[in-house]
Amino acid sequence: xxxxxxxxxxxxxxxxxxxxxxxxxxxxxxxxxxxxxxxxxxxxxxxxxxxxxxxxxxxxxxxxxxxxxxxxxxxxxxxxxx
Amino acid sequence: xxxxxxxxxxxxxxxxxxxxxxxxxxxxxxxxxxxxxxxxxxxxxxxxxxxxxxxxxxxxxxxxxxxxxxxxxxxxxxxxxxxxxxxxxxxxxxxxxxxxxxxxxxxxxxxxxxxxxxxxxxxxxxxxxxxxxxxxxxxxxxxxxxxx
Numbered sequence: 001x002x003x004x005x006x007x008x009x010x011x012x013x014x015x016x017x018x019x020x021x022x023x024x025x026x027x028x029x030x031x032x033x034x035x036x037x038x039x040x041x042x043x044x045x046x047x048x049x050x051x052x053x054x055x056x057x058x059x060x061x062x063x064x065x066x067x068x069x070x071x072x073x074x075x076x077x078x079x080x081x082x
Numbered sequence: 083x084x085x086x087x088x089x090x091x092x093x094x095x096x097x098x099x100x101x102x103x104x105x106x107x108x109x110x111x112x113x114x115x116x117x118x119x120x121x122x123x124x125x126x127x128x129x130x131x132x133x134x135x136x137x138x139x140x141x142x143x144x145x146x147x148x149x150x151x152x153x154x155x156x157x158x159x160x161x162x163x164x165x166x167x168x169x170x171x172x173x174x175x176x177x178x179x180x181x182x183x184x185x186x187x188x189x190x191x192x193x194x195x196x197x198x199x200x201x202x203x204x205x206x207x208x209x210x211x212x213x214x215x216x217x218x219x220x221x222x223x224x225x226x227x228x229x230x
Contacts, residue, residue, distance in 0.1 A: 005134070007132060007134055007202065007204060008132050008204035008206070008215055009204070009215040012215075051218075055134070055137055055202070058134075058136050058137035058140045058141075059137075059140070060141075060200070074134060074137070076134065076202060076204070077204065077215070077218070078199075078217075078218030079198075079199065079200070079201060079202050079203055079204060079218065080203065080204050080205045080215075080216040080217070080218055081131065081133070081162060081174070081197060081198065081201050081202075081203025081204070081205065082115055082162075082173070082174050082194060082197050082198040082201075082203070082222075
């Protein structure tokens, strides 16, 4: 299983904070995104947003990054702290 | 040292901690960020700060490690508040000590610039037109890019 977290504006758009995905068929962050959209077609617009950032196990990564079983994946808008 | 907290902090207490039993560092540089009453032309009455627990601490540790590699610095403290804040409230604190001022000034600015673009915090403002998630600013990305 893979745990997927969403934050800030994206969390509100999807009305979802956290979801679990079967690892089957997942090799990269892009696959995670595609599987999320396949399971929830109405998430497509929000998840296709090119400015979204991605993290795997608390490290910022690109969408080609390899995902392993039991990883924690996160999608979120550009950060605005400070 | 890093602290993500809902409660306020005291600038004088933090400076005291940076200076206590520290006879080697002649320079203490601190930055405090506060909630403004205006942003992008709109009146702001407060903001809500969300973060990604675990990743936040990890990303700040990485920023501090990078600063230590680039400059000779002594103590470092970063505090970032989360949750509901009002106009005038303190949001963020960065404190750096070093033997001489140049390294402390540079490292403090570097940490703050990188925090702005790398640490997973998000601000939702309460404005006169309602609630609004802040958009990231190109100027912040450019400022952080200047250090590389």
